[in-house]
Amino acid sequence: MEASFYHAKTRYPGIFGWIFTTDHKRVGLLYLFSSLSFFAVGVSLGLTMRLELIRSGMHFYSAQTYNAIFTLHGVIMIFLFIIPGIPSSLGNFIMPLQIGARDVAFPKINILSWWLFIMGGAIAVTSLFTGGGPPDTGWTFYVPYSIRTGTNISLAVFGVFLIGLSSTLTGMNFLTTIHRLRAPGMTWKRMTLFTWxxxxxxxxxxxATPVLAITLLLLIIERNFGVGFFDPAKGGDPILFEHMFWIYSHPAVYIMILPAMGTVTDIIPVFTRRNIFGYSFIAASSLAIAFVGYLVWGHHMFTSGMSDxxxxxxxLLTFIVAVPSGVKVFNWIASLYKGSIRMNAPLLYTLAFIFLFSIGGLTGLVQGALATAVHVHGTYFVVGHFHYVMFGGAGFGFFAGLHYWFPKITGKLYEEHLAKLACFFLFIGFNMLYFSMFVLGWEGMPRRYYDYLPKFNGPNLVATIGSWILAMGLIIMFYNLVHSLFAGNEAGDNPWEAASLEWQTTSPPPVENFAVQPVVTKGPYEFR
Amino acid sequence: MEENTSHHVATRTFVFVWIALLCLTGLTIKAAQMQMGEWSMVANIAIASVKASLVLWFFMHLKYEKRLFKLLLFVPIITISIIIVLTFFDIWYR
Incomplete structure (x- = not known):
């Protein structure tokens, strides 16, 4: 048996063996460690915001600090955690294993992506302490405020630009890998739905990411050289910025959620011991979401002054994108039906995902419908909605994947009952925190405000208590995983008795993944 | 792995394409002088698209690539085109 990639000799010693690695598994772990570190910062910022909002009135910090903190919370969570969260970390580690490749197509570009990601993150963080102070525009950097504010927008935007470049390179790398490096017998219809x-x-x-890059560069040029792309006084159009920003940022929502959907699709058959229901439809719905997702960005701009x-x-187009998402949800439920269910932690997180994502998706329709969107636009309803989709969806999908592939990545098993306890805390805390926001939004509490009317005190208190329960769940979950990393039982190569290719090699895998080149003769969910 | 690197394209073809690009540039200037209002943008984008297609097809050898590569390029171009068209539903009707 070959040594695992952790113990294999690297070109450089110690930490340099990691930061100069070209092994996709090490790059995946670099991404995992760095994005989880950013996640911890984002959570801490979120908790302080909830603490400030526990009752109406000023408690801990000023309004300007609040503006900077919610901006930073958004930028970190979106660009530094959720976007790279599943595709760059779990995707990097697992996808080449699932298609039987020895590495990604461009290993050096792969590590370059991580460097760009880290540099972008460092520059974004540097923007807090330099220039005119922390950015206060919200993560969307809307003009005209972002052009006029004296805070350090240009540097923060440049950091996001680099992170975008990193994301583009990863996308190109994975596309080439999936097209060119599949093992013999790994036809498109034998790929896992995670890989799809x-x-x-x-x-x-x-x-989509290059569109963001262009937009951000135009913003930097406008701020520094006074060129009037977006300033109406100079013949520019502020709504053009919103168009360009959301042409990227709406598809980016699918960068966040699609891999989570793929993750739970891989988990369900393993823990129900039956083939996935509607393989082709799920695969096609991923592509359909990717395509239609490009065409719906305008629903972020219903109150911007865009034409009727x-x-x-x-x-109308927004309602169409709900169809492939619905296809997935119904297929997951059909796959659970009459399965021999093993209620292990990955499936528990998956069920939480389906429940929370469904609420997120359905409340999305409220905002996709023009008339109701105008009513709830800019309120806490929107904040509740996107946390249900992004945290309840992408976040819980990520946690599900983390638990599912933990034995493959580390070779260790975690404490099952602790994992379930953490899921319970997360689920309860999550719903207290974010469902309260639906209520607040529906009653008219605006988002991004530092203070609120006393009549909103009740749901805000529930939300803040929910945030503590949620944090407790996160602490239990990460304690369990980190503790198991050092003291967990040996997992064996395939503890879940899964059929897909990544489980057919050792845990953790050797440097080039498989001792002998695998030849694929059956689908990823055929257990018999 | 097969490589598609060597193609014997007649110099004449390149010259014709070059002349076509020059003519289209002239047409762009002409279109700008015709005061077509909001249709001026459509004319410019259409001419620019034809020019870009000629460069891709002949100078960048897309013509000699496999069907898969053509498809992989064609789908994003269609997507981007739809995106641009959608923005006009705002700008023209605002």
């Missing part, structure tokens, strides 16, 4: 979701995601990363014609068209 990574494939669809990569297309979005490759094609455009508003109606975007509202």
């Amino acid at each position: 979701s990574i494939y669809a995601t990569s297309w979005i990363q490759l094609l 014609t455009a508003r109606i068209i975007f509202s």
Whole structure:
């Protein structure tokens, strides 16, 4: 048996063996460690915001500090945690294993992506302490405020630009890998649906991210050289910024959620011991979401002053994107039906994912419908909605994947009952925290405000208590995983008795993944 | 792995394409002088698209690539085109 990649000799010693590695598994772990570190910072910022909002009135910090903190919370969570969360960490580690490749197509570009990601993150963090102080625009950097504010926007935006470049390179790398490096017998219909979701995601990363890069560069040029792309006084159009920003950022929502959908799709068959229901439809729905996701960005702009014609068209298109998402949810439920269910932690997180994502998706329709969107736009309803989709969806999908592939990545088993306890805390805390926001939003509490009317005190208190329970769940979950890393029982190569290719090699895998080149003769979910 | 690197394209073809690009540039200037209002943008984008297609097809050898590569390029181009068209539903009707 070959030594695991942890113990294999590297070109450089110690930590340099990691930061100069070209092994996709090490790159995946670098991403995992760094994005989880950013996640910890984002959670801490979120908790302080909830603490400030526990009752109406000023408690701990000023309004300007609050503006900077919610901006930073958004930028870190979106660009430094959720976007790279599944595709760059779990995708990097697992996808090449699932298709029987020895590495990704461009290993050096792979590590370059991580460097760009870290540099972008460092520059974004540096923007807090230099220039005119922390950015206070919200993570969307909307003009005209982002042009006029004296805070350090240009540097923060440049950091996000680098992170975008990293994301584009990863997308290109994965696309080439999936097209060119599949093992003999690994036909498109024998790929796992996680790999399919990574494939669809990569297309979005490759094609949509450059639009963000252009937009951010235009913003930097406008701020520094006074060119009037977006300033109406100079003949520019502020709504153009919103168009360009959301042409990227709406597809980016699918960069976040598609890999999570792929993750739970891989988990369900393993813990129900039956083939996935509707393989082709799930694969096609990933591509359909990726495609239609490009065409719905205008639903973020219903109150921006965009034309009525455009508003109606975007509202219609938004409803279309709900169809492939619905296809997935129904297929997951059909796959659970009459399965021999093993209620292990990955499946528990998966069920939480389906429940929370469904609420997130359905409340999305409230905002996709033009008339109701105008009512709830800019309120806490929107904050509740996107946390249900992004945290309840992408976040819980990530946690599910983390538990599912933990034995493969580390060779260790975690404490099952602690994992379930953490899931319970997370689920309860999550719903207290974010469902309260639906209520607050529906009653008219605006988002991004530092203070609120005393009549909103009740749900805000529930939300803040929920945030503590949620944090407790996170602490239990990460304590369990980190403790198991050092003291967990040996997992064996295939503890879940899964059929897909990544489980057919050793845990953790050797440097080039398989001792002998695998030849694939059956689908990823055929257990008999 | 097969490589598609050597193609014997007649110099004449390149010259024709070059002349076509020059003519289209002239057409762009002409279109700008015709005061077509909001259709001026459509004319410019259409001419620019034809020019880009010629460069891709002949100078960048897309013509000699496999069907898969053509498809992989074609799908994003269609997507981007739809995106641009959608923005006009705002700008024209605002």
